[in-house]
Amino acid sequence: MNDKVIETDELTKKFGSFTAVDKISFSIEKGEIFGFLGANGAGKTTAMKMLCGLSKPTSGKAKVGGFDVYTQTESIKKNIGYMSQKFSLYEDLNIMENITFYGGIYGLSSKEIKMRGEALVEKLGLKNETKKMVASLPLGWKQKLAFSVAILHEPKIVFLDEPTGGVDPVTRRQFWNLIYEAAQRGITVFLTTHYMDEAEYCDRISIMVDGRIDAIGTPGQLREAFKATNMDEVFYSLARGAKRSE
Amino acid sequence: MKQFMAFVKKEFVHVLRDRKTLLILIGMPIMQILLFGFAMSNEIKETKVVIVDQAIDNSSAKLVARIDASEYFDAEIRDLTITDFNIEAAFKKGDLKILLIIPPSFESHILHEGSAQLRIIADASDPNTASLLTTYLTSIIQDFQKDNLSIQTIPYNIEPEVRMIYNPQLLSAHNFVPGVMALVLMLVCVMMTAITIVREKELGTMEVLLVSPYKPALVMISKAVPYLALSWINLITIVLLGVFVMGLPFNGSILLLFVESTLFILTCLTIGIFISNITSSQQVAMLISLMGMMLPTVLLSGFVFPLENMPKLLQWISNVIPARWYYVIVKDIMIKGTGFMDILKETLALLTITAFFFIMSIKKFKQRLA
Amino acid sequence: MRTLKYLLIKEFKQIFRNKAIIGIIMVMPMIQLLILPHAANYEVKNINLVVVDNDHSTYSRNLVSNITGSGYFQLTGNCQSFKQAFSEIEADKADLVLEIPANFEKDLIREQSQSLFIAVNAINGTKANLGASYLSRIIREYNNTLRAELLSVDKPASSRAIEITTANWFNPGLDYKSYMVPGILAILVTMVGGFLTALNIVKEKEVGTIEQINVTPIRKSQFILGKLIPFWILGNVVFTIGLTLSWLIYGIVPQGSLFVIYAFIAVYLVAILGFGLLVSTYSETQQQAMFIMFFFMMMFILLSGLFTSIDSMPGWAKALAHINPVTYIIEVFRMVILKGSGLKDILPQIAVISVGAVLLNTWAVRNYRKTV
Numbered sequence A: 001m002n003d004k005v006i007e008t009d010e011l012t013k014k015f016g017s018f019t020a021v022d023k024i025s026f027s028i029e030k031g032e033i034f035g036f037l038g039a040n041g042a043g044k045t046t047a048m049k050m051l052c053g054l055s056k057p058t059s060g061k062a063k064v065g066g067f068d069v070y071t072q073t074e075s076i077k078k079n080i081g082y083m084s085q086k087f088s089l090y091e092d093l094n095i096m097e098n099i100t101f102y103g104g105i106y107g108l109s110s111k112e113i114k115m116r117g118e119a120l121v122e123k124l125g126l127k128n129e130t131k132k133m134v135a136s137l138p139l140g141w142k143q144k145l146a147f148s149v150a151i152l153h154e155p156k157i158v159f160l161d162e163p164t165g166g167v168d169p170v171t172r173r174q175f176w177n178l179i180y181e182a183a184q185r186g187i188t189v190f191l192t193t194h195y196m197d198e199a200e201y202c203d204r205i206s207i208m209v210d211g212r213i214d215a216i217g218t219p220g221q222l223r224e225a226f227k228a229t230n231m232d233e234v235f236y237s238l239a240r241g242a243k244r245s246e
Numbered sequence B: 001m002k003q004f005m006a007f008v009k010k011e012f013v014h015v016l017r018d019r020k021t022l023l024i025l026i027g028m029p030i031m032q033i034l035l036f037g038f039a040m041s042n043e044i045k046e047t048k049v050v051i052v053d054q055a056i057d058n059s060s061a062k063l064v065a066r067i068d069a070s071e072y073f074d075a076e077i078r079d080l081t082i083t084d085f086n087i088e089a090a091f092k093k094g095d096l097k098i099l100l101i102i103p104p105s106f107e108s109h110i111l112h113e114g115s116a117q118l119r120i121i122a123d124a125s126d127p128n129t130a131s132l133l134t135t136y137l138t139s140i141i142q143d144f145q146k147d148n149l150s151i152q153t154i155p156y157n158i159e160p161e162v163r164m165i166y167n168p169q170l171l172s173a174h175n176f177v178p179g180v181m182a183l184v185l186m187l188v189c190v191m192m193t194a195i196t197i198v199r200e201k202e203l204g205t206m207e208v209l210l211v212s213p214y215k216p217a218l219v220m221i222s223k224a225v226p227y228l229a230l231s232w233i234n235l236i237t238i239v240l241l242g243v244f245v246m247g248l249p250f251n252g253s254i255l256l257l258f259v260e261s262t263l264f265i266l267t268c269l270t271i272g273i274f275i276s277n278i279t280s281s282q283q284v285a286m287l288i289s290l291m292g293m294m295l296p297t298v299l300l301s302g303f304v305f306p307l308e309n310m311p312k313l314l315q316w317i318s319n320v321i322p323a324r325w326y327y328v329i330v331k332d333i334m335i336k337g338t339g340f341m342d343i344l345k346e347t348l349a350l351l352t353i354t355a356f357f358f359i360m361s362i363k364k365f366k367q368r369l370a
Numbered sequence C: 001m002r003t004l005k006y007l008l009i010k011e012f013k014q015i016f017r018n019k020a021i022i023g024i025i026m027v028m029p030m031i032q033l034l035i036l037p038h039a040a041n042y043e044v045k046n047i048n049l050v051v052v053d054n055d056h057s058t059y060s061r062n063l064v065s066n067i068t069g070s071g072y073f074q075l076t077g078n079c080q081s082f083k084q085a086f087s088e089i090e091a092d093k094a095d096l097v098l099e100i101p102a103n104f105e106k107d108l109i110r111e112q113s114q115s116l117f118i119a120v121n122a123i124n125g126t127k128a129n130l131g132a133s134y135l136s137r138i139i140r141e142y143n144n145t146l147r148a149e150l151l152s153v154d155k156p157a158s159s160r161a162i163e164i165t166t167a168n169w170f171n172p173g174l175d176y177k178s179y180m181v182p183g184i185l186a187i188l189v190t191m192v193g194g195f196l197t198a199l200n201i202v203k204e205k206e207v208g209t210i211e212q213i214n215v216t217p218i219r220k221s222q223f224i225l226g227k228l229i230p231f232w233i234l235g236n237v238v239f240t241i242g243l244t245l246s247w248l249i250y251g252i253v254p255q256g257s258l259f260v261i262y263a264f265i266a267v268y269l270v271a272i273l274g275f276g277l278l279v280s281t282y283s284e285t286q287q288q289a290m291f292i293m294f295f296f297m298m299m300f301i302l303l304s305g306l307f308t309s310i311d312s313m314p315g316w317a318k319a320l321a322h323i324n325p326v327t328y329i330i331e332v333f334r335m336v337i338l339k340g341s342g343l344k345d346i347l348p349q350i351a352v353i354s355v356g357a358v359l360l361n362t363w364a365v366r367n368y369r370k371t372v
Helices: A044-052 A073-079 A095-105 A110-124 A139-150 A169-184 A196-201 A219-225 A231-239 B002-017 B019-039 B058-069 B084-093 B106-113 B127-148 B173-203 B205-211 B216-245 B254-278 B282-300 B312-318 B322-336 B340-369 C002-017 C019-039 C058-069 C082-090 C104-111 C125-154 C176-207 C209-214 C220-250 C258-281 C286-302 C315-322 C325-339 C347-371
Strands: A004-015 A018-029 A033-038 A059-064 A080-083 A157-161 A188-193 A204-209 A212-217 B047-053 B073-078 B098-102 B115-123 B157-165 C047-053 C073-078 C096-100 C113-121 C161-169
Touching (some): A004 A188, A018 A044, A018 A059, A018 A188, A033 A044, A080 A139, A110 A139, A169 A188, A196 A231, A204 A219, A219 A231, B019 B173, B019 C286, B058 B073, B058 B106, B127 C161, B127 C176, B173 B216, B254 B282, B254 B340, B282 B312, B282 B322, B282 C286, C002 C220, C058 C073, C058 C125, C073 C082, C082 C113, C104 C113, C113 C125, C176 C220, C176 C258, C176 C286, C176 C325
Parallel strands (some): A033 A204, A080 A157, B157 C113, C047 C073
Antiparallel strands (some): A004 A018, A004 A059, C096 C113
């Protein structure tokens, strides 16, 4: 089996009569940065939750890191990192305490936590702020910190749910540098976004419309296929046919 | 006005959407009335009294039968000679509250010596129950003495004739229905209002409202309107339950009760808004409402515990608690049927408290904007 | 095990940083213990009495002075007519009216029997009941002494009487406070355990951190233990503070062994924390959790026998009281603290609470899995 870290086959999630995710099939290779695009309500977050083992699929198959999403969710959880739309660090703990906590629950030894934690704050330029409550940090720093904590245990895959929402362009740039670095180390990055310029930074993207994947490929391939000059146009030509949106 | 209605409508939607909380707010008064009305009582009935009958003669049997026949007691005879140690153990196990010891040769003592001794031991860890049980048991024994000891008329007898006025059956409904009214209105208006407003602050949506061309004071008022409506519903529910289920009289004017209740609701809303102005997190708002308002309402309004038994300091503090005044107002209107002039003092007290919190809220609010 | 350690460190840090929680733990026992026993006082003293003495004889004066000397009654006035006295009741200035008929003394001697009239303001049922019973008792005692005096003058030593001696065990002074304090301690432990657990878990839901926890390899059981252990410890701390305060303020020292009390609390807290957990699984916001908890706490407290005895409840309420955990802790506290009951005496209660603890926690954990 080649380096496929995520594989899905007609993965479906229904809530009653509503089909949130409709038979999606795709695969992602090791070290890839995979962008998951779509309008609000297209089913991105639901699909991601199934892959993380947070929600059981209704039908279809999927493997994450070689583990089955129906039966091996606990093994999946050991091998992934996750950063949610909502803020995922504890506001009433300081930076180092958050690092120690998450390192600890992923089973890192105290020595590893200390080493990696120090490297982390150094890299983010937070060395003198380790005793600061997370609540008092600006949003951009919080996001960078949350991402770094999510990959502290060197997972095979990291899932990012709209990680750069509400962040200024400079911080967004820095955030992407962190993502590239992680990908170079072999961590597969799976992210949802609705910033079309960000889509260009991804190795490959898929666009979801009404629960289905309507297009998948490298940004260049998609531009070519839809005869568009940028991703915005690709997205609009697809989204026009959408039935549901907010 | 149109703007105002739009805001009020939005607030109603918020309140109606949270079904669980709504259910509890409407269910709470019903639950409380039913529990207070049917479950809570200090009536003594069919309490087990253990009788250690060491005599086992004619008189003792008659006495036991008489005690057992009374509605207060359910006699259980232990004819063995029980030593003190065992009695203590029974008390400690908690299945015994009062015990009567009839000494050996009870009858012959009465007949030949003219007197006999009975011993009552009560578990006074609950002092009031012990006191009532002892009184009842004593009076049964005295009746027994009168009827059975061949004394036709007790000489020089003083017979107290007791009449209970206002509430001949000693229904506690007269007490708790007005109390529950105060408590529930307080809960809805103070706690809900405070938490709802603080929640908007916490989520940041308050800022959005404040920068709108709409006057900030009106924002607050439109937040309060749904709770005013909810309070009226609760008020009607409680009065209906009180009158039709608990058999409470309604001797005064319905209109007067409605007006006075609305005044009390306004007092509570003002306090709720005031609390929301001085806090910034839901948990703190909850704490302040709970400690500062709910607890004093239960304790110091006079509805659960008689105010006159309390130390002077607590009695004095009770004067600033709105529920204390409202409680008197409701009792006077519903049960005694008094008119407006008799509750003027209470009404003025409520008005003063409302005015105080209203002015404080505005002051605080201005400070925050400045 | 290591995961649990990190969870616990995190919880404790968060708890100690939360001023609201620290406030509850420190201030609540103080306020409750300082105010409640004074306020929650069913000890009926200072009953306001108005006397309408139409006789103005030695007997009537002696009777009144016996009544006021008892300590239960406070003579608020003498009225000329019953009508006037009744208006005192209407104005809430009097609780009881005692009317002594004209020629009371003369007729008692001549006719051998006389009636006294007592009117009771019965709006407060408890007070009316106790007040009337106290007054009747005093009159009876006065009657007995009077009779003895008159008879000894008349025809000495021919009375037949049963003498009744009364003993009040465990609380000979009939002190109501020592009855209330154990109950208040029980409520304290229950409130802290229940409310804090429910709010804490719902807060993680509301803020969104629980989602993060759910994608980590933390097992549900570890997460729940990580939540329950700190609040279990807090419950014990609050109880210890409360017990110390009740010793300092009221001089109440448990008659039974501390070991028995703590053994019971250990089991009881597991049950009540399970209940808090259960509430948290059914609510999405702190406001909801708060009101659901409030509703049940109200019910638990009213049906616990804290204020009125469970024996006086009707069958359905008794049944509810027996599935109410608070009933058992109040029972046990009163037994052990006031009567000195031992471990053997409270075994039935421990058994019931253990079953409750298992049920509540199983239900909560099952429901927790489903909702998250």
